[in-house]
Amino acid sequence: MIxxxxxxxxxxxEKLVLVSAGAAMLSMISIVGIIFMSVLMRKLIxxxxxxxxxxxxxxxxxxxxxxxPLVTMRSKHVRVSLLADQLKxxxxxxxxxxxLLFGIGFFTWLIIETVPWFEFAFNRNIKxxxxxxxxxxxxxxxxxxxxxxxxxxxxxxxxxxxxxxxxDIKPKFSKISGKL
Numbered sequence: 001m002i003x004x005x006x007x008x009x010x011x012x013x014e015k016l017v018l019v020s021a022g023a024a025m026l027s028m029i030s031i032v033g034i035i036f037m038s039v040l041m042r043k044l045i046x047x048x049x050x051x052x053x054x055x056x057x058x059x060x061x062x063x064x065x066x067x068x069p070l071v072t073m074r075s076k077h078v079r080v081s082l083l084a085d086q087l088k089x090x091x092x093x094x095x096x097x098x099x100l101l102f103g104i105g106f107f108t109w110l111i112i113e114t115v116p117w118f119e120f121a122f123n124r125n126i127k128x129x130x131x132x133x134x135x136x137x138x139x140x141x142x143x144x145x146x147x148x149x150x151x152x153x154x155x156x157x158x159x160x161x162x163x164x165x166x167x168d169i170k171p172k173f174s175k176i177s178g179k180l
Contacts, residue, residue, distance in 0.1 A: 017069045024066035051131040065145040100157040107150035
């Protein structure tokens with residue numbers, strides 16, 4: 001019963017993470033399209049898009065935050081594992097758990113900080129300076145992404161998601177024979 005529930009949670013998180021990554025991908029494609037269109041308009045009719053810089057900045061932020069849950073789910077961050085790779089089983093597990101707790105604490109703190117920031121923009125209908133685009137729909141991606149990333153870390157801490165990717169396990173060589 002518990003394994004089935006854990007499997008449902010893991011699959012749900014995986015789908016949410018993939019949707020988030022798909023939105024990040026669309027955001028990156030849009031960046032290229034908007035910049036291409038702006039350059040084309042500048043060269044052909046000498047009138048670039050006036051919204052290019054603001055929209056590209058918003059799309060870049062969107063792609064970075066919406067891509068974060070997938071990187072976390074797949075454990076593909078930049079890691080300094082010099083110490084962790086040298087530790088034996090229980091110590092290695094302890095380091096992993098400490099890293100997960102640190103990550104959960106960090107993302108929880110960020111969520112707590114971003115929600116009032118989002119509410120401030122929402123309550124005042126804050127817009128960009130040049131093109132007058134509402135900011136709060138773009139800002140909503142940050143608490144969503146951080147919450148999803150924190151959920152992935154919590155699921156990994158409780159074993160709902162594997163703590164490591166089996167493909168990342170490097171076989172250890174025997175010290176005596178030099179063989180696997």
